[in-house]
Amino acid sequence: MLENVNDLINNPHFANSIPFIWKGLQLTLIVTFTGVIIGFIIGSIFGLARLSKNKLLYAIATIYIELVRGTPILVQALFLYFAVSDFFGINFDAVTAGIIAIAINAGAYIAEIVRGGVESIDKGQREAGRSIGLKASQTMQYIIWPQAFKRIIPPLGNQFIISLKDTSIFAVISLSEMTYLMRQYVSTTGETFAPYVMLCFGYLIITIPAMVLLRWIERRLDV
Numbered sequence: 704m705l706e707n708v709n710d711l712i713n714n715p716h717f718a719n720s721i722p723f724i725w726k727g728l729q730l731t732l733i734v735t736f737t738g739v740i741i742g743f744i745i746g747s748i749f750g751l752a753r754l755s756k757n758k759l760l761y762a763i764a765t766i767y768i769e770l771v772r773g774t775p776i777l778v779q780a781l782f783l784y785f786a787v788s789d790f791f792g793i794n795f796d797a798v799t800a801g802i803i804a805i806a807i808n809a810g811a812y813i814a815e816i817v818r819g820g821v822e823s824i825d826k827g828q829r830e831a832g833r834s835i836g837l838k839a840s841q842t843m844q845y846i847i848w849p850q851a852f853k854r855i856i857p858p859l860g861n862q863f864i865i866s867l868k869d870t871s872i873f874a875v876i877s878l879s880e881m882t883y884l885m886r887q888y889v890s891t892t893g894e895t896f897a898p899y900v901m902l903c904f905g906y907l908i909i910t911i912p913a914m915v916l917l918r919w920i921e922r923r924l925d926v
Contacts, residue, residue: 732909
């Protein structure tokens with residue numbers, strides 16, 4: 704048993720796979736950060752549209768949210784990378800398709816996070832804003848949104864971690880993130896255990912600090 708453990712620790716494939724993890728890690732972070740930031744903008748717009756009394760805006764937001772949440776992100780990525788090219792003649796490279804897929808997917812979930820955050824603010828806050836002469840948009844900007852944003856920080860952090868892990872499925876569109884590069888390493892060496900252990904570490908070195916940072920922010924903001 705001890706010899707087996709030593710053999711695993713001394714397995715050269717642990718060290719040999721690190722450059723693949725490092726290279727893929729950079730692209731994984733770029734796709735995730737860019738996609739989630741765009742997704743936050745999309746989610747904020749559609750989340751507020753979902754709260755609108757305008758029936759057209761409400762309908763558009765509802766269709767987008769339910770359509771995206773009702774289909775897997777893998778299907779969305781395949782659609783962007785292959786179907787859009789075939790049908791519309793628009794060719795996305797793998798990185799662009801990955802970023803768009805993350806943005807669209809995260810945007811739908813963030814829209815619901817935003818809606819829930821705004822709705823959680825006591826209605827008396829809105830009435831107080833109107834009573835001091837603020838317009839509806841000013842009440843939202845200066846009173847409702849700052850409080851709602853504080854409350855949605857935890858679910859936004861969770862969405863970031865979910866989106867980061869979702870990037871692993873973009874190996875199917877040849878996006879050179881960590882999982883794709885590690886699959887290439889495995890296919891050329893025939894070794895599976897050490898590379899996939901390192902792949903797990905690759906994700907954990909991002910997700911664990913992100914979760915620790917998220918808990919710290921929650922304590923600091925008392926949310």
